[in-house]
Structure formats: C-alpha cells, structure tokens
Amino acid sequence: MNTFLAALSSGTSRGAIFALVALGLVIVWRGAGIVNFAQMGQAMFSTYIASTLITNGNSYWIAFFVALISGAVLGALLDILVMRPLSNKKQSELLSSESMRAAVPVIASLGILGALQALAGIIWAAEERGFPAPAKQEGFNFAGNVLPFTSFDLFVVSIVTVTLIITTLFFTKTGIGLAMRATALNQEVAKLSGIRTNRTRTISWAISGAASSLAGLLITPTANLSPNSLDLVLIVGFTAAVVGGLDSPAGAVLGGFILGMVISFVTFFSTPEDVFLAILAVLLLVLIIRPRGILGSKDARRV
Amino acid sequence: MLKVENLVTRFGSVVAIDGVSMTAQESKITTVIGANGAGKSTLLRTISGLEHPASGSITWKGQSILGKRPEEIVRLGIAHVPEGHAVISELSVEENISMGSLFRRNKYKSDVTAAMDEMYALFPRLKERRKQLAGTLSGGERQMLAISRALVSRPQLLLLDEPSLGLAPLVVEQIIDSVNTLCRTTGLSVLLVEQNANTALGVADHGVLLALGKVVADRPASELKADATLRAAYLGY
Amino acid sequence: MRAVSKTQKKSIARTSLIRTLLFVAAILLVSAQFDAYNQGQLAVVLILFIGVLSVTLLTGISGQLSLGQGALMAVGGYSTALLMINYKLSLWVAVPLSIITSALAGLLLGVAAARLRGPYLAGTTLVIALAIPTIANRFMSVFKGDEGLPVDVGYPPQWFSNLFGEPTYEQWQLYVALPFAAIALFFASNILKSRTGRMWRSIRDNETATSLSGVNFSRQKIYVFVVSSSFAGLSGALYGLRGLVGPSVYPVSLSLLLLTAAVLGGIRSITGAFIGTIIVVFLPDWIELVLGNFELSEQVSNYLPALISSLLLILTVVINPAGVAGTRLHKHK
Numbered sequence: 001m002n003t004f005l006a007a008l009s010s011g012t013s014r015g016a017i018f019a020l021v022a023l024g025l026v027i028v029w030r031g032a033g034i035v036n037f038a039q040m041g042q043a044m045f046s047t048y049i050a051s052t053l054i055t056n057g058n059s060y061w062i063a064f065f066v067a068l069i070s071g072a073v074l075g076a077l078l079d080i081l082v083m084r085p086l087s088n089k090k091q092s093e094l095l096s097s098e099s100m101r102a103a104v105p106v107i108a109s110l111g112i113l114g115a116l117q118a119l120a121g122i123i124w125a126a127e128e129r130g131f132p133a134p135a136k137q138e139g140f141n142f143a144g145n146v147l148p149f150t151s152f153d154l155f156v157v158s159i160v161t162v163t164l165i166i167t168t169l170f171f172t173k174t175g176i177g178l179a180m181r182a183t184a185l186n187q188e189v190a191k192l193s194g195i196r197t198n199r200t201r202t203i204s205w206a207i208s209g210a211a212s213s214l215a216g217l218l219i220t221p222t223a224n225l226s227p228n229s230l231d232l233v234l235i236v237g238f239t240a241a242v243v244g245g246l247d248s249p250a251g252a253v254l255g256g257f258i259l260g261m262v263i264s265f266v267t268f269f270s271t272p273e274d275v276f277l278a279i280l281a282v283l284l285l286v287l288i289i290r291p292r293g294i295l296g297s298k299d300a301r302r303v
Numbered sequence: 304m305l306k307v308e309n310l311v312t313r314f315g316s317v318v319a320i321d322g323v324s325m326t327a328q329e330s331k332i333t334t335v336i337g338a339n340g341a342g343k344s345t346l347l348r349t350i351s352g353l354e355h356p357a358s359g360s361i362t363w364k365g366q367s368i369l370g371k372r373p374e375e376i377v378r379l380g381i382a383h384v385p386e387g388h389a390v391i392s393e394l395s396v397e398e399n400i401s402m403g404s405l406f407r408r409n410k411y412k413s414d415v416t417a418a419m420d421e422m423y424a425l426f427p428r429l430k431e432r433r434k435q436l437a438g439t440l441s442g443g444e445r446q447m448l449a450i451s452r453a454l455v456s457r458p459q460l461l462l463l464d465e466p467s468l469g470l471a472p473l474v475v476e477q478i479i480d481s482v483n484t485l486c487r488t489t490g491l492s493v494l495l496v497e498q499n500a501n502t503a504l505g506v507a508d509h510g511v512l513l514a515l516g517k518v519v520a521d522r523p524a525s526e527l528k529a530d531a532t533l534r535a536a537y538l539g540y
Numbered sequence: 541m542r543a544v545s546k547t548q549k550k551s552i553a554r555t556s557l558i559r560t561l562l563f564v565a566a567i568l569l570v571s572a573q574f575d576a577y578n579q580g581q582l583a584v585v586l587i588l589f590i591g592v593l594s595v596t597l598l599t600g601i602s603g604q605l606s607l608g609q610g611a612l613m614a615v616g617g618y619s620t621a622l623l624m625i626n627y628k629l630s631l632w633v634a635v636p637l638s639i640i641t642s643a644l645a646g647l648l649l650g651v652a653a654a655r656l657r658g659p660y661l662a663g664t665t666l667v668i669a670l671a672i673p674t675i676a677n678r679f680m681s682v683f684k685g686d687e688g689l690p691v692d693v694g695y696p697p698q699w700f701s702n703l704f705g706e707p708t709y710e711q712w713q714l715y716v717a718l719p720f721a722a723i724a725l726f727f728a729s730n731i732l733k734s735r736t737g738r739m740w741r742s743i744r745d746n747e748t749a750t751s752l753s754g755v756n757f758s759r760q761k762i763y764v765f766v767v768s769s770s771f772a773g774l775s776g777a778l779y780g781l782r783g784l785v786g787p788s789v790y791p792v793s794l795s796l797l798l799l800t801a802a803v804l805g806g807i808r809s810i811t812g813a814f815i816g817t818i819i820v821v822f823l824p825d826w827i828e829l830v831l832g833n834f835e836l837s838e839q840v841s842n843y844l845p846a847l848i849s850s851l852l853l854i855l856t857v858v859i860n861p862a863g864v865a866g867t868r869l870h871k872h873k
Contacts, residue, residue: 034659035658035659035662035663037662037663037666082854082858085858086857086858097603097744097745097746098603098744098745098746099603099604099605099657099658099743099744099745100603100744100861102605102657102658102659103599103603103605103658103662104857104861106605106658106659106662107605107799107803107853107857108853108854108857108858110607110796110799110853111800111850111851111853111854111857112850112854113850114793114796114800114846114847114849114850114853115847115850115851115854117846118843118844118846118847118850119843119847121839121842121843121846122839122840122843122844122847125839175401175405175408178394178398178401178402178405179402179405181393181394182391182394182398182402185391185393185394186389186391188353188373188385188389189385189389189390189391189402189452190402191352191353191372191373191374191377192351192353192373192374192377192382192383192384192385192389192453193374193377193402193403193405193406193452193456194374194377194378194403194405194406194407194456195374195402195405195406196374196406197374231670231792232670235663235666235667235670238663238666238667239663239667242660242663271678273674273677273678274674274678275674276667276670276671276674277671277674277675277678279667279671280667280668280671283663283664283667284652284664287652287655287656287660287664288655291655297393
C-alpha cells in the first residue's frame with residue numbers, strides 16, 4: 001500500500017513537471033507550427049546558469065528568476081537567429097517537397113540541441129553537479145506517519161498549476177494570446193489583420209523557453225545536472241504532448257500526468273530499465289488508437 | 304488615394320502582372336475586372352504586400368508602400384479581404400473580428416468596441432453567431448465575417464477580392480449593397496476585384512479591365528458597361 | 541509510373557557497377573598513401589558511410605525523418621556479436637546474417653511508423669532510439685548490459701597475407717569494410733536510379749498527389765524502412781567489429797551524427813553521403829590541426845567537434861539546405 005501511495009505521489013509531482021514540458025512544446029507548436037526538440041537543451045542551459053549563480057552565493061530565488069528570464073531570452077534568440085531565417089527561406093529546390101519542409105525545422109532544432117549541449121559541456125564540463133531544491137524533500141508528517149508526499153512535491157504541483165492557469169487565460173483572454181493563435185493557424189490572414197507575425201512567433205518561443213526553464217529547475221533537484229540530464233525529460237514531454245494532443249494545452253497537462261503516473265508506477269513496481277520501453281509503448285498505443293491525442297482537435301496532426 | 308505605376312509581378316518565369324498602371328480614387332468604388340487568370344488577384348496581393356513585385360511603384364497617400372510588410376500596410380489604412388473567405392475556422396466569430404483591431408487596442412481602445420458594434424449592426428447574422436466557430440458558418444456569413452475583420456481596422460481603402468465566389472446571387476447582392484452603402488456613407492474607398500463584371504460595374508464608379516496581366520481599358524464604369532464590343536471580347540457577354 | 545525495360549535495368553546496373561569499381565579503386569589508392577591512423581579513420585568513414593546512406597535513402601529520397609538509425613545499427617551490431625560469440629560464426633557469415641535481422645527490425649519499425657509524418661515520426665523514432673539500447677540492460681544475461689560484447693575483425697586469413705603481405709590492423713579493418721561498403725554503394729546507386737527510387741521520391745515530394753494517383757503508399761514506405769534499416773544494420777555490424785558492441789557504442793548521438801553527415805554533405809545524393817561522412821569523421825582531426833597550437837583544456841577539446849558540427853548543421857539548414865553536394869544542380873534528386 002505504501003509503495004502504491006509513493007508511486008502515486010511521485011507520479012503526481014513528476015506528472016506536473018512533464019505537463020510543463022509538454023505545455024512548452026504545445027506553445028511552440030501552436031505559436032510557430034514546429035516541434036522544438038531543442039527545448040530541454042534550453043532548459044538545461046538555463047538551469048546551469050541558475051546553478052552557477054547559486055554556487056556564487058546568490059539566493060535560490062534570484063537564480064530562479066534569472067533562469068526563467070534567460071530561458072525566455074534564449075528562446076527568443078533562437079527564433080530570431082535560426083527559425084526566422086529558416087521560414088523566410090523560400091528559394092530552394094529541397095524545400096519544394098512537403099516532407100522536407102516539415103523535416104527542416106526539426107533538423108534545425110536538433111542542431112540547436114547539439115550546440116547547446118556541446119556549449120554547456122565546454123563552459124561547465126560534463127561532471128554532474130547537484131542542484132538545490134527550495135523546499136524540503138522529506139515527506140510530510142501526518143498523524144505520526146510520514147507521507148510519501150514532500151513539501152517539494154507540493155511546491156512543484158502548485159507552481160505548475162498556477163502556470164497552467166495563467167497560460168490558459170493568456171491564450172484565450174488576451175490580445176497577444178489571440179494574435180499567437182491566429183499566427184499559428186493562418187499566417188496570411190493574421191498578417192492581413194495587422195498582426196506582426198514575426199514578433200508574435202518570437203514571443204511564443206520566449207514563453208515556451210521560460211516554461212521549459214521552469215521545468216528544468218523543478219526536475220533537476222531530483223536528478224543531477226549534466227549536459228544530457230534532461231534528454232529523458234524531452235522524450236517524456238514529447239510523448240505527453242502527443243498523448244494529450246499536440247495543439248491542446250489542457251491535453252498537455254493530461255498527457256503529462258498520465259505519463260508521470262506510468263513512469264512512476266513502472267519505476268516502483270518494475271525495473272527502471274523498463275521506463276523507456278513503457279514510454280515507447282504508450283506513444284505507439286496513442287499513435288495507433290487515437291493519433292490526434294486524447295484532447296487534440298482534428299487538426300492536431302496537421303504537419 | 305492609391306496609385307499603381309508599371310507594376311510587374313512574376314512567379315518564377317510566369318508574369319502575372321505585366322506593367323499595370325491604375326488609380327483607386329478616394330471615396331469611390333473602382334473595380335478590376337477580367338477573365339480568370341488576368342492577374343486581378345495578384346494585383347491586390349501585390350498592393351497589400353503579400354506578393355513582392357519585380358518592378359514598378361505603389362504609392363498610397365503620396366508615400367511609396369513598395370516592399371512593406373502586409374501587417375504594416377494594414378496599419379497605413381489599406382485592408383485586404385483575400386478571395387476564398389479568409390477567416391480562421393478554428394476561431395470564433397468574435398475572435399475573428401477582434402483580430403482585425405488588435406493593433407489598434409493601445410491607441411484607440413474605446414473605438415475598438417465601437418467598431419465591433421458597427422459590424423454587428425451591419426451584419427446582424429454575425430451578432431447571432433458571435434460565439435460560434437467560424438468554420439460552422441455558411442459561405443455568405445463567412446464572407447461577411449472576412450469583410451468585418453477588414454473593416455474594424457478602420458481602413459481608408461478596402462481591397463475586396465472576388466466576394467461573390469461560391470455564393471448565391473441573393474447573398475452576393477446583399478454583400479455588395481452593404482459595401483456600396485459603406486462607401487457612400489463613410490467615404491471608404493473600395494478596390495473591388497470581380498469575375499462577375501455585371502454586378503461589379505453595377506456599383507462601381509470606375510472600371511479597370513485586365514487581360515493577361517495588362518490593362519486593356521481604364522474608364523468610368525458606365526462607359527465600360529455600355530461598350531458591348533469590349534465586353535464580348537474580354538468578358539464573354 | 542513509367543516501367544523500366546530490361547535493357548534499362550541492365551544499363552542502370554552497369555553504371556552502378558562502374559561507379560562502385562571506381563570507388564573501390566580510389567579508396568585503395570588513397571589508403572596506400574595514408575599512415576596507420578588515417579587508414580583507421582578511412583575504415584570508419586567506410587563503415588559510417590553505409591549508415592549515412594541509410595539516412596540518405598530514408599530521409600533524402602523518401603522524405604521520412606528518422607532519428608532512430610543508431611538503434612538499427614545497434615540491432616546489426618548485436619546480431620553480429622551474438623552470432624560470432626555464441627555460434628562461433630566467422631564475421632563473413634555473421635555480418636550478412638545481421639543484415640537480415642536488421643531488415644526485420646526495419647519491417648517492424650516501418651509498420652509502426654508508416655502512418656507518421658514530420659515531427660511525429662522524428663519524435664517516435666527518437667524514443668525508439670533511446671528505448672532499444674535499454675533492452676541490453678533489461679536482458680543482461682544475453683546482452684551483457686553496459687559491459688557489452690567484445691568482437692573484432694580478427695586477423696586476415698593466411699592466403700591473404702601470402703598474396704598481399706601482412707596488413708596492419710587498421711589496414712585489415714579497411715579491407716574488411718571495403719567490400720561491404722562497395723556492395724552498399726552498388727545497391728544504393730541502383731535503387732536511386734530505378735523505378736523504386738522514383739516512387740520513393742514521389743512520396744517525398746508530394747504525398748497527397750501521389751496517394752491520389754493510386755500508388756500504395758504504406759507498402760512503399762515500409763519497404764523504404766526495410767531497405768534503409770538493412771544499410772544501417774550493416775553499418776552497425778561493422779561499427780561493432782571495431783572492438784565492442786554495447787549501449788555506449790550506439791548512443792542517440794550516433795543517430796544525430798548520421799543525420800548531420802547526410803545533411804552537411806547533401807541529403808539527396810550518394811556523393812553527398814560520402815562527403816558528409818568524411819567531414820564528420822575527420823572534423824576532430826581538422827580542428828586539432830587548426831587549433832593544436834592553442835592550449836585548449838580537455839573540457840573544450842572534448843566538446844568542440846560536437847559544437848562545430850552542430851553549428852555547421854544549423855548553418856547548412858538555414859543557408860544551404862541542399863548541403864555540399866547539392867549546391868551543384870543535379871537532375872535526379
């Protein structure tokens with residue numbers, strides 16, 4: 001019973017983080033029409049920046065906010081320096097084919113991921129380093145028993161919930177949110193409405209960058225920080241987004257929690273090696289049975 | 304006032320507009336007519352910035368707008384309703400209309416709401432359906448929606464591309480009437496591209512006849528309407 | 541699809557054969573001038589060239605982006621190692637057999653992936669690339685986990701040494717890799733010019749239109765995966781024969797390396813695949829050549845090649861997506 005509860009609580013807090021990662025992917029997908037594989041590389045980089053600040057004596061919270069800002073800045077830079085020139089490139093025989101047009105941004109984001117990981121290795125070396133948590137990692141004390149739910153878990157779930165609420169409101173109730181959705185759905189009509197589509201896309205990247213930095217900051221305390229430490233998170237985040245529906249923020253949350261639970265239970269009741277296979281199984285299951293994702297709209301598969 | 308001089312737009316080796324010169328007069332309806340493939344849509348798309356011309360000039364209120372981005376040209380007062388009911392199906396009616404006035408929210412906050420109310424007054428069917436997704440609307444309603452989106456940006460020139468496409472004659476009449484009324488009451492200049500020359504010449508003040516990318520005739524609409532030889536040769540009736 | 545007559549098929553085969561023979565001759569000539577280290581590098585080039593060809597066929601020609609080629613290499617590597625260790629087969633038997641197992645793996649992959657496009661395909665294959673090597677740890681008794689299975693190219697047979705003199709270890713690696721690379725080149729060249737190649741290109745260029753014209757898409761897509769996986773498996777088998785087959789030998793970065801090589805060199809041609817492989821294999825050496833005078837910390841020099849190749853990848857994709865070989869105008873791409 002205890003293991004079950006432990007798995008449940010671990011699944012919840014992990015699920016919250018995966019939801020965040022998936023959300024970042026969904027934001028870029030909805031805002032810019034591509035899947036950003038470099039996302040966790042950005043997160044890793046921001047977390048390293050935070051780590052450096054902490055090592056130099058700054059408080060966790062200062063480092064936290066600097067990391068979020070640097071994540072946003074990094075995201076914006078990537079859009080301006082790489083993605084925008086890419087989408088402006090009309091001349092090329094290569095890009096006349098449907099599949100290459102879809103593949104090229106993916107390849108670019110993979111290149112960015114590689115560059116960020118290599119850069120992190122050069123700046124900070126590949127040794128793993130720890131990363132602090134702002135809250136205790138011991139379980140709560142309740143009626144004399146120690147619950148498998150820690151205050152850090154609570155912190156994670158609260159922050160993610162707040163972020164999700166803010167994001168949903170942002171997309172549906174604000175002008176910028178509308179501009180972002182319009183840009184993603186039909187760039188031409190958006191432009192003809194006076195929306196500055198380039199700027200809007202950059203904002204999507206910045207927000208996504210901040211969200212993924214947040215995810216990186218939240219998950220790293222339970223693991224260790226190294227240039228490749230967040231690779232697994234990317235895979236899970238991607239799967240979560242696909243499971244939930246690539247164009248649905250609510251789906252991202254749902255997918256994140258489903259995957260969090262799956263991974264948690266597999267880890268607790270089977271061996272850690274099975275985790276990757278479990279993720280693969282979930283991914284294939286969704287793609288075969290309901291390709292658009294649980295909450296995805298019919299157009300979610302539009303590439 | 305919009306002035307186009309010797310405009311040339313190419314797609315690869317195909318010349319879509321071949322040295323077109325014309326003027327859209329202030330507060331008047333100018334119509335561009337011609338057979339399919341004459342270059343009418345390309346002309347509008349080049350003016351609104353969606354296509355880049357190879358050569359020529361486009362002047363709006365005395366300033367060149369050549370090479371400007373579409374989103375900037377909208378802010379200068381030219382609104383383009385492209386052909387095919389350019390609305391975003393996945394957004395609601397209200398959101399589609401709001402899109403057009405997003406860039407005005409900072410400066411003209413109160414006017415934004417007023418503009419939207421005016422659209423609902425002009426097209427009551429849209430008001431009924433304002434929370435519905437645009438994809439669920441009929442063809443005529445979608446065209447009204449597209450026009451509303453353009454109008455809330457408070458343009459001085461409206462580029463209207465084939466509003467009659469795929470619509471029943473009664474609906475077309477309604478829409479063209481609304482546009483006509485707008486022009487006469489608010490002084491909105493309209494550049495109307497139409498395949499249905501008869502309808503277009505019925506409301507227009509001035510007509511430009513395009514064939515194979517070139518201007519064949521540039522005259523008051525009444526004259527064009529009366530010229531049977533020209534009509535037979537280029538418009539088929 | 542225009543049918544290809546028997547005479548056309550023969551002439552395609554003949555052109556491919558000539559290309560292959562020229563290739564073999566060039567490699568032998570060049571390698572004779574190299575020192576042992578560079579001969580070893582050249583052997584790696586030949587081995588990875590086969591792997592890059594798998595990317596060229598899959599992504600360049602049929603437009604399907606897969607990030608799991610490294611996993612398929614692992615399948616080939618493990619098959620060869622297990623056959624050689626458990627059944628005492630010679631590499632000349634084990635390696636061809638591994639091609640079959642890789643083809644089967646490709647069949648499975650193709651069936652799973654045929655419905656997927658763009659980022660979905662890329663992401664799924666990425667997950668596969670990460671998942672497959674964990675099997676090695678799951679079934680440790682068979683696959684020996686992280687420790688891996690040691691195999692190598694062994695020694696040249698007596699008749700060979702008698703005929704050609706005793707080759708160095710690196711030379712022998714080269715001589716083992718060369719016939720396989722030649723065969724791979726022959727088949728790739730053949731496919732590219734054949735009717736199959738045209739069909740694959742039509743999948744890439746305009747899937748919607750082609751499917752409407754009645755071509756059975758899924759079957760062709762799966763076929764591409766089978767063929768491409770065979771190439772990858774062969775490459776992986778030879779790659780493992782450098783000394784060890786284990787999860788550390790086939791990391792995710794290997795898949796990205798193949799992709800990078802294909803894109804840099806030119807993703808649509810065999811020439812591009814070769815150029816890209818050379819760049820990717822010799823880049824660390826070139827970097828050291830240029831920067832050797834500067835005192836670089838180990839930290840920097842470890843990661844610099846990866847950084848530079850990633851930046852090159854980004855630059856290529858943004859500025860000249862066709863890659864080195866693609867900048868010249870080719871008719872049949």
